[in-house]
Amino acid sequence: MLSADFGHLERDTQMIDRSAAEWVHIDVMDGVFVPNISFGFPVMKAIRKATSKLLDVHLMIVEPEKYVTRFAEAGAGIVTFHYEATLNPKGCIDLIHRAGAKAGVSIKPATSVEVLRDIVPLIDLVLVMSVEPGFGGQSFMPDSLEKIRELRAMIDETESTAVIEVDGGISAHNSRLLFDAGADALVAGSAVFGAPDPQAEIERMLQS
Numbered sequence: 001m002l003s004a005d006f007g008h009l010e011r012d013t014q015m016i017d018r019s020a021a022e023w024v025h026i027d028v029m030d031g032v033f034v035p036n037i038s039f040g041f042p043v044m045k046a047i048r049k050a051t052s053k054l055l056d057v058h059l060m061i062v063e064p065e066k067y068v069t070r071f072a073e074a075g076a077g078i079v080t081f082h083y084e085a086t087l088n089p090k091g092c093i094d095l096i097h098r099a100g101a102k103a104g105v106s107i108k109p110a111t112s113v114e115v116l117r118d119i120v121p122l123i124d125l126v127l128v129m130s131v132e133p134g135f136g137g138q139s140f141m142p143d144s145l146e147k148i149r150e151l152r153a154m155i156d157e158t159e160s161t162a163v164i165e166v167d168g169g170i171s172a173h174n175s176r177l178l179f180d181a182g183a184d185a186l187v188a189g190s191a192v193f194g195a196p197d198p199q200a201e202i203e204r205m206l207q208s
C-alpha cells in the first residue's frame with residue numbers, strides 16, 4: 001500500500017480487495033530504523049475497514065516490542081519486525097503470537113540468513129528485503145536470490161513451516177525467478193500501482 005494514492009486510500013484498498021492478490025502489505029516506517037516515515041495506526045485502521053483480506057504488516061521501526069501487540073489488535077494477520085531492530089526477537093515473536101497474529105521476521109540485504117537459524121522454527125514467515133528498506137520504486141538486488149535459496153534449505157533442514165516472502169523491486173519480470181529460488185510470497189508496490197491496469201499486473205505476476 002506504500003505505492004497507493006493516499007488521497008484515495010479506500011478506493012485503492014478496495015481495488016486490491018477485488019484483485020487476485022492474497023494479502024494486503026502495509027509498510028510502517030518510523031524515520032529512525034529507516035530514513036522515511038510512512039504511517040501508523042489510523043491509516044492501518046482505515047485500510048482494515050476497506051478490505052477483508054489478510055493484512056500483512058511490515059514494521060520498519062526501532063523497539064518493535066513496544067508496538068507489535070497494538071498492530072495485531074488493529075487487525076494485522078501477520079506482524080513482521082526487523083531482526084536488526086531488536087535485542088529480543090524471541091520476546092517479540094511471543095508477544096505477536098499471544099496477540100493472536102502470525103509472526104514474521106525480516107532481514108535487510110546485508111544481514112545473513114544464518115542469524116535466523118535459532119528462530120526460524122518459531123516463526124510463520126521470513127521477509128527477505130531485496131532492496132534497502134525505506135522506499136518503494138528501487139531496483140531488485142540480484143544477490144537476494146542466493147539468500148532465498150539458503151533460507152529455503154535452512155527452513156527445510158530445521159523442519160520449520162515458515163513461508164518465505166520477498167519484498168523490493170518485484171514485478172512480473174522477476175516473479176518466476178523468485179518462485180523458482182524458493183519464495184512463497186511476493187510483495188509488489190510500484191509495479192502494481194504504477195501499471196495502467198493494476199489488477200491485470202497482479203494477474204501477470206501470478207501467471208508468470
Ligand SMILES: O=C(CO)[C@@H](O)[C@H](O)COP(=O)(O)O
Pocket residue numbers: 002003027058060131132133134135136137138167168169170187188189190191
Ligand atoms: O518495504 C518496502 C520498502 O521499504 C517495500 O514494500 C517497497 O515499498 C516495495 O515497493 P516496490 O519496490 O515494489 O516499489
